[in-house]
Amino acid sequence: MDTTMLAERWYDLFSRHAADLYPGRYTPAFCAELAEKAIEVRRLAAEKGSTIVAHNYQYPELQEVADFVGDSLGLAFKVRDAKAARVDFSSVHFMGATAKMIVGDAARVFVQGDPDVHSCSLVRGTDHRWLERRKQLDPSLVLVTYVNSDAYTKALSDYISTSRNTASVIATAAREHPGSKILVLPDKFLGHVMKWQAVNEKGVDPDRVEVYANPFGGYNACCYVHEKIGDEAPERALEEYEDAELMLHPECGCASSCLYKLSAGILPKGRVYYLSTEGMLERARTSAVKRFVIGTEKGMIYRLRKEMPDREFHPVSQEAVCDFMKQNTLDKLLASLRDDKYEIVLDDAADPKVERIENGVIKVNRAVAAKAKVAIDRMLAIR
Numbered sequence: 001m002d003t004t005m006l007a008e009r010w011y012d013l014f015s016r017h018a019a020d021l022y023p024g025r026y027t028p029a030f031c032a033e034l035a036e037k038a039i040e041v042r043r044l045a046a047e048k049g050s051t052i053v054a055h056n057y058q059y060p061e062l063q064e065v066a067d068f069v070g071d072s073l074g075l076a077f078k079v080r081d082a083k084a085a086r087v088d089f090s091s092v093h094f095m096g097a098t099a100k101m102i103v104g105d106a107a108r109v110f111v112q113g114d115p116d117v118h119s120c121s122l123v124r125g126t127d128h129r130w131l132e133r134r135k136q137l138d139p140s141l142v143l144v145t146y147v148n149s150d151a152y153t154k155a156l157s158d159y160i161s162t163s164r165n166t167a168s169v170i171a172t173a174a175r176e177h178p179g180s181k182i183l184v185l186p187d188k189f190l191g192h193v194m195k196w197q198a199v200n201e202k203g204v205d206p207d208r209v210e211v212y213a214n215p216f217g218g219y220n221a222c223c224y225v226h227e228k229i230g231d232e233a234p235e236r237a238l239e240e241y242e243d244a245e246l247m248l249h250p251e252c253g254c255a256s257s258c259l260y261k262l263s264a265g266i267l268p269k270g271r272v273y274y275l276s277t278e279g280m281l282e283r284a285r286t287s288a289v290k291r292f293v294i295g296t297e298k299g300m301i302y303r304l305r306k307e308m309p310d311r312e313f314h315p316v317s318q319e320a321v322c323d324f325m326k327q328n329t330l331d332k333l334l335a336s337l338r339d340d341k342y343e344i345v346l347d348d349a350a351d352p353k354v355e356r357i358e359n360g361v362i363k364v365n366r367a368v369a370a371k372a373k374v375a376i377d378r379m380l381a382i383r
């Protein structure tokens with residue numbers, strides 16, 4: 001496809017599916033600029049043998065230019081199975097680092113910038129010292145850690161999990177470690193939803209599951225975007241769209257109150273679902289309902305609308321935008337491919353606790369990555 005055709009196609013697609021999400025962004029002139037850069041991105045990707053992957057929360061142009069779009073678990077599987085010489089990530093840093101831990105030295109993995117900038121409030125909200133202390137006090141404690149975590153936290157963990165599989169991972173951990181307590185971290189909202197599911201749907205003893213909360217008065221981690229989707233959001237959405245289903249991400253701030261309202265019959269059963277981003281796609285494809293209100297980062301709405309143009313998808317909040325995810329741009333992807341920056345490398349001498357950028361290279365401690373991989377592999381074996 002030439003630049004003009006691609007620019008017209010993108011202008012049409014983005015006007016239909018993303019105009020309300022990013023008001024004023026997708027003008028014909030901007031789409032022409034994006035198309036030109038995208039063609040160069042694809043040329044360089046072919047030249048360098050790169051597979052480009054983008055998370056569901058990325059801008060539409062980054063989703064369009066990618067070979068694969070998905071959630072962190074789906075992208076991890078794609079990277080493992082693609083056997084590409086190189087992978088370029090449009091996502092937050094921890095997703096690229098997780099992929100690097102999976103592929104090791106078999107593939108070069110590139111992200112678009114500094115781990116501290118392409119970060120995540122969950123990563124920043126996890127307290128290494130507190131976790132180490134808990135492990136010291138109770139060496140049999142089993143850590144089930146959400147993928148939104150840094151390499152060192154993953155290395156301290158027994159299992160990694162994602163929003164798609166945390167309840168199953170808790171159930172597996174309970175079965176494989178009889179008598180041990182299971183600590184679910186770091187997201188307090190997701191932790192409570194997943195504990196509820198593990199207990200009520202998988203028969204796990206509630207007394208064995210603890211959700212991460214720092215009793216020393218430290219910060220209780222959560223996603224700053226989902227946290228803002230508060231207690232009043234479900235009722236508001238269901239009132240505004242009377243025939244819609246509400247799909248909420250388990251990281252949402254309304255998670256616990258919503259569980260109570262559902263069990264008390266205050267919210268109607270069969271209209272409210274807790275789902276990961278891939279779970280949302282699956283539910284929308286199979287539901288008899290044609291209209292959905294979506295409680296997650298707005299990037300997801302573009303993918304839903306594009307894949308199911310016969311259905312309606314509305315964001316629960318136009319404010320649901322992750323500044324960390326939105327650090328990624330086509331310009332940065334192009335620069336990364338052109339100048340071979342910023343590569344994630346495994347390094348014996350790197351600081352075990354902090355993933356740092358030095359001279360355009362992001363160093364992850366090799367021994368830490370190897371320990372983290374054990375926990376990641378336990379999760380991958382569960383699916």
Ligand code: CIZ
Pocket residue numbers: 055056070071072073147148162163164249275276277278
């Ligand atoms: O697992 C992921 O990719 C995240 C962060 C959310 C989701 O539900 O896909």
